Amino acid sequence: MMPDLLIKKKLFVVCGSGGVGKTTLAASLALKTAFLGHRTIVLTIDPARRLATSLGVSLEGSKARKIDPDILDKINGGKIVKGELFAMMLDTKNTFDEVIARYSPSKDIQHKILENKIYQHLSQMMAGSQEYMAMEKLHEIVSEEKYDIVIIDTPPTVHAIDFLEAPQKMMDAISHSMLHLLLKPAMMVGKTGFGFFEKGSQFILKIFDRITGFAFLQDISEMLVSFKELLGGFQSRAQEVEAILKKDTTSFVVVSGVDQRSVSETKFFIEKLMDLHLPFDGVIANRVSPFEAFKMTMEQEVALSQLVSKELAYKMSLVMQMFTNEADRQKVFLEDLFSFLSKKQFLIKIPLMEEDIHSLEGLGKLSQVL
Amino acid sequence: MLDLVLNKRLVIFSGKGGVGKTTMAISLGLMAARLGKKTLLVEMNAPERVAGFFCLKAIGYKETVCQKNLSGINVNPKDCFEEYILQRIHFKKVFDTFVNNRFVTSFLNAVPGFNELMMVGKIYDLAAHRHSQKPYDLIIVDGPATGHGASAFEVPQIVYNAVKVGPLHSQSKKMIDFLQDKTMTVFCPVTLLEEMPIVEMTELISRIKAKLGIGVGPIFVNAYQKNIFSKEEEKTIFLEKNVNEKLKPYFIAAQFLSHRLGLQEKMMELLQRLNPGSPYILAPKMEAPIQIASDLLPIVDAWTNI
Numbered sequence: 149m150m151p152d153l154l155i156k157k158k159l160f161v162v163c164g165s166g167g168v169g170k171t172t173l174a175a176s177l178a179l180k181t182a183f184l185g186h187r188t189i190v191l192t193i194d195p196a197r198r199l200a201t202s203l204g205v206s207l208e209g210s211k212a213r214k215i216d217p218d219i220l221d222k223i224n225g226g227k228i229v230k231g232e233l234f235a236m237m238l239d240t241k242n243t244f245d246e247v248i249a250r251y252s253p254s255k256d257i258q259h260k261i262l263e264n265k266i267y268q269h270l271s272q273m274m275a276g277s278q279e280y281m282a283m284e285k286l287h288e289i290v291s292e293e294k295y296d297i298v299i300i301d302t303p304p305t306v307h308a309i310d311f312l313e314a315p316q317k318m319m320d321a322i323s324h325s326m327l328h329l330l331l332k333p334a335m336m337v338g339k340t341g342f343g344f345f346e347k348g349s350q351f352i353l354k355i356f357d358r359i360t361g362f363a364f365l366q367d368i369s370e371m372l373v374s375f376k377e378l379l380g381g382f383q384s385r386a387q388e389v390e391a392i393l394k395k396d397t398t399s400f401v402v403v404s405g406v407d408q409r410s411v412s413e414t415k416f417f418i419e420k421l422m423d424l425h426l427p428f429d430g431v432i433a434n435r436v437s438p439f440e441a442f443k444m445t446m447e448q449e450v451a452l453s454q455l456v457s458k459e460l461a462y463k464m465s466l467v468m469q470m471f472t473n474e475a476d477r478q479k480v481f482l483e484d485l486f487s488f489l490s491k492k493q494f495l496i497k498i499p500l501m502e503e504d505i506h507s508l509e510g511l512g513k514l515s516q517v518l
Numbered sequence: 519m520l521d522l523v524l525n526k527r528l529v530i531f532s533g534k535g536g537v538g539k540t541t542m543a544i545s546l547g548l549m550a551a552r553l554g555k556k557t558l559l560v561e562m563n564a565p566e567r568v569a570g571f572f573c574l575k576a577i578g579y580k581e582t583v584c585q586k587n588l589s590g591i592n593v594n595p596k597d598c599f600e601e602y603i604l605q606r607i608h609f610k611k612v613f614d615t616f617v618n619n620r621f622v623t624s625f626l627n628a629v630p631g632f633n634e635l636m637m638v639g640k641i642y643d644l645a646a647h648r649h650s651q652k653p654y655d656l657i658i659v660d661g662p663a664t665g666h667g668a669s670a671f672e673v674p675q676i677v678y679n680a681v682k683v684g685p686l687h688s689q690s691k692k693m694i695d696f697l698q699d700k701t702m703t704v705f706c707p708v709t710l711l712e713e714m715p716i717v718e719m720t721e722l723i724s725r726i727k728a729k730l731g732i733g734v735g736p737i738f739v740n741a742y743q744k745n746i747f748s749k750e751e752e753k754t755i756f757l758e759k760n761v762n763e764k765l766k767p768y769f770i771a772a773q774f775l776s777h778r779l780g781l782q783e784k785m786m787e788l789l790q791r792l793n794p795g796s797p798y799i800l801a802p803k804m805e806a807p808i809q810i811a812s813d814l815l816p817i818v819d820a821w822t823n824i
Contacts, residue, residue: 265680
């Protein structure tokens with residue numbers, strides 16, 4: 149990774165679609181910056197928890213925990229590490245209850261929503277809570293100003309873009325809803341029945357009554373009103389986070405797989421980053437086949453069939469064919485990705501390892517490649 | 519075993535993003551069409567993927583013929599909602615005013631789950647042959663990816679519990695009854711032999727069984743790599759020392775595959791341990807990239823011969 153990035157940047161946002169290896173790479177990057185002498189914190193979102201165990205991160209609640217300096221020295225090949233590494237895990241059950249419990253401006257509002265019967269049922273269908281919590285945590289950590297470098301792992305969303313869009317989508321949906329305005333007259337007077345509404349509203353409400361039932365509308369409306377009260381704080385913090393993300397000391401690093409689907413997702417996401425004027429610095433292509441640039445020849449096949457049985461030689465060349473084809477296909481995708489990037493943006497290739505990396509030693513090895 | 523899936527009216531594929539739900543849905547669709555069943559492939563508000571497989575530009579909300587006995591549709595919340603309203607309001611002017619009203623359109627997005635409910639309702643209408651929909655023998659749904667809160671097919675139950683009276687209550691009840699009818703509906707989880715997809719799939723299955731009572735069919739295991747080496751050959755691959763530099767890569771490649779197969783075995787064990795007694799159907803790993811329907815014929819053939 150370009151050395152000047154590691155000097156200039158204070159916040160690294162590691163993004164990409166779910167399953168590409170973000171968490172591992174974020175942790176590995178954090179190790180690297182610690183080795184370079186910086187006081188680093190990494191916020192991981194690790195559903196499998198194995199990394200959390202290796203990092204020794206607290207498994208309940210999101211508290212920062214310092215990695216034992218002796219262990220850091222050991223991974224660094226015995227050389228003393230001047231930097232420090234802290235790790236924190238975002239532990240959410242993907243529900244909005246936590247968002248509300250933590251970020252309600254008052255206990256009153258918190259109760260109002262949590263006790264709302266409709267909320268209790270429908271909240272499990274509200275998407276975006278994990279993305280939202282990640283944003284709030286990012287805000288917290290950066291505002292505390294305790295660390296030289298902050299590295300954020302992003303939630304394992306289906307589409308990489310969800311991390312950026314989900315919180316705003318959620319807020320837009322609530323703020324644009326005008327249901328409560330429609331019902332205002334009745335709610336103010338505390339009565340029901342269509343007589344209290346003006347003709348235009350009556351018309352809409354009568355149809356709604358046939359479609360959803362009026363009671364449902366009222367319940368939803370109450371819930372949305374409470375959410376709107378919650379929204380004020382959300383909005384201002386969201387704006388602050390946006391400002392943080394746009395700073396020139398922030399760096400967006402996209403992790404990508406090397407197959408068709410991953411690459412088109414990645415390209416789409418990069419375009420979005422550019423549209424939003426977010427500081428995108430490069431791509432880490434993960435799990436790249438190590439069989440690139442191997443040419444199979446007749447000569448070799450003959451030699452092989454003399455070394456092992458003819459049948460086995462045939463099978464081995466089939467396997468080699470399979471892997472080189474895969475590597476060739478990947479090569480095309482990698483070139484596609486590379487041409488999509490500007491000269492200033494990096495493309496790092498991480499080879500496919502035999503096992504997933506969970507141990508600190510494994511992370512150390514990875515950090516050398518970065 | 520696939521008969522148990524093919525003799526239903528509604529098949530729903532679900533699983534983590536990227537495991538191959540679309541591939542499984544289209545493959546099953548091709549198989550059903552071959553068997554003479556009038557089949558409909560349903561995408562749920564997805565970026566058009568089925569269309570490309572059949573060399574069509576896009577499918578959209580209109581049922582579109584892909585090939586003999588096989589059609590496709592890409593449902594979206596807005597069109598489903600409008601169709602739902604149209605079934606209940608017969609005056610065009612009233613309908614137009616209502617669906618274009620800004621209170622109404624913002625309502626759709628603000629109520630959690632409402633969009634999903636509308637799409638599941640449409641799928642239910644299609645599967646139950648209601649409202650003069652064309653009577654398909656089989657509806658195959660390429661369901662939404664898991665991992666984003668409750669999945670779409672859990673929504674009718676949630677709404678039914680949340681709303682105790684009124685049209686939504688009775689509507690969702692009808693959907694639930696159909697979904698729970700094990701002669702009509704089957705839920706097929708899809709996974710790869712990798713840890714996270716397996717774990718997420720297992721959680722989904724237990725949620726479906728515990729909360730929804732929808733019949734769960736065989737687990738579809740995608741991208742299954744067949745072993746080509748015998749035990750003896752494996753020994754040779756790993757024991758060969760003093761191999762000339764030029765030939766070493768062949769050994770490395772073979773060892774790599776062997777290792778991958780070992781991991782696959784471990785994952786298979788994990789899958790079976792977490793889902794004891796569950797039947798599964800394997801879809802072979804395709805070497806070449808899958809781009810059009812005919813690329814899937816090896817899978818269809820493998821399944822036809824089970």
